[in-house]
Amino acid sequence: MALSNKYLSDKDWLYQKYITEQLSTVEIAKEINVNPSSVLRCLRKFNIKIRSSSSAAKKRKGKRQLKAEKLNDKDWLYQKYITEQLTSYQIAKLANSNQKSVFTALKRYKIKSRNYSEAGKLREYESSFEHLNNKEWLYEYYVTKKMSLQQISEIVGCSSFNVGQYLKKYNIDLRDKIEARKLIQSISFKYNLLNDKDWLYSKYITEKSSTKKITKLAGAKTPNSARQALIRNNIDVRNISQGLTCNREEDGFILNISVIEGSLLGDAYLRVYNKESDISNPFFCKKNIGKDHIQYVYDQIFNKDIVKIKKETYCKPNDKRFKKDVYTSFSIRSLSHKELKPLHRKWYPEWNNYKKVIPEDVDISPVSLLNWFMDDGTSYQRRKNSKTKQIAITLCTDCFTKNNQQMIVDKINKEYGKICKVFLCNHKYKGEYCQCYRIRIYQSKTSLFYDIIGPCPVPSMEYKWK
Numbered sequence: 418m419a420l421s422n423k424y425l426s427d428k429d430w431l432y433q434k435y436i437t438e439q440l441s442t443v444e445i446a447k448e449i450n451v452n453p454s455s456v457l458r459c460l461r462k463f464n465i466k467i468r469s470s471s472s473a474a475k476k477r478k479g480k481r482q483l484k485a486e487k488l489n490d491k492d493w494l495y496q497k498y499i500t501e502q503l504t505s506y507q508i509a510k511l512a513n514s515n516q517k518s519v520f521t522a523l524k525r526y527k528i529k530s531r532n533y534s535e536a537g538k539l540r541e542y543e544s545s546f547e548h549l550n551n552k553e554w555l556y557e558y559y560v561t562k563k564m565s566l567q568q569i570s571e572i573v574g575c576s577s578f579n580v581g582q583y584l585k586k587y588n589i590d591l592r593d594k595i596e597a598r599k600l601i602q603s604i605s606f607k608y609n610l611l612n613d614k615d616w617l618y619s620k621y622i623t624e625k626s627s628t629k630k631i632t633k634l635a636g637a638k639t640p641n642s643a644r645q646a647l648i649r650n651n652i653d654v655r656n657i658s659q660g661l662t663c664n665r666e667e668d669g670f671i672l673n674i675s676v677i678e679g680s681l682l683g684d685a686y687l688r689v690y691n692k693e694s695d696i697s698n699p700f701f702c703k704k705n706i707g708k709d710h711i712q713y714v715y716d717q718i719f720n721k722d723i724v725k726i727k728k729e730t731y732c733k734p735n736d737k738r739f740k741k742d743v744y745t746s747f748s749i750r751s752l753s754h755k756e757l758k759p760l761h762r763k764w765y766p767e768w769n770n771y772k773k774v775i776p777e778d779v780d781i782s783p784v785s786l787l788n789w790f791m792d793d794g795t796s797y798q799r800r801k802n803s804k805t806k807q808i809a810i811t812l813c814t815d816c817f818t819k820n821n822q823q824m825i826v827d828k829i830n831k832e833y834g835k836i837c838k839v840f841l842c843n844h845k846y847k848g849e850y851c852q853c854y855r856i857r858i859y860q861s862k863t864s865l866f867y868d869i870i871g872p873c874p875v876p877s878m879e880y881k882w883k
Contacts, residue, residue: 683792
């Protein structure tokens, strides 16, 4: 123990062994025949930095020899795995070891292991199913006779997955889903009616029955069975939009551009369920507190008495924007129509994140201006005691940008003479003053503006004609 104490009390010796030679505390303790804890205590006493558990483990792992001696030979391992292209299984067999130890050795010597696909190409195996070991037989049945994986698997007595794996092994290209569907049309399916192309065509195309109804008639379990039968028989399946509109009762919608665009300049809007979809069609909505106003618009865009005017009651207590706490409004909504798609793209463009803008080719006909004025127009008489009648008309275009408003003002002024301008307006909103841009009709041009739009068509809006 005297010798041991002598070494343990020598700081330079300990530093040489632990830091310079990178020996572990266990190896140092073994050399001087002491307990590893005594070595660790002396290292701390001399303030020699102790290695962390992870770094100590790495050093132990790096020095640890694998049980299979051949796996400790880097050159031998490189020769077998890279040069001779043996698999990990074959190398493990030669070294009398296992595949995990082979991969450990490869990682230790930084020899890049193959991925699953590369390894699969080198793997040599034979199936217990004789036909799967015969490349020519598989080629004949799959490519020449054009049999499906399922049909071949029934002949062989294995799963269709196994057949697919051996086709890949022999580099025989597998068919895609579309090609596979075309080849299985002649197969007899469980539901006899779904195998009858004429019956399917009659129900789906001529009678416009849904897949759900066809499923019920054929005694199938799910509409997908009917859909797959249509695909097998090359009958075009309707998309979601076509399916929803196939048997609906039309609402008699008329694409009256002047009325629709005039309303869109005001309170009306277009909505679509999926803004980014090419098959999702918009519908038109409009709301107002005057029922006769809504009825007037209704008569301009519908030629059938199918769409109902909806009555709604709103409760807005303590809202300073409204004179009453409870008020009633009326609204109409069309069905979705593909004719409205171009309008939706113009008024709600993708570049503006599908928010409403005034398009450059907006309709500014008298009918359009009339509908706009009934929605967003305001008028009041200034200086009521004045000898001359002074009327101020404003179009509340708060939701549009200044540039957007200036564009339509220039368009109107070009068409009817200089009758309006964009101005900065201070107004109250929810009890607070705020600024926005609106369109003002010049006071000297109010009579001309009234002449352009014509007389008021509904009693509830007469207060705007002064």
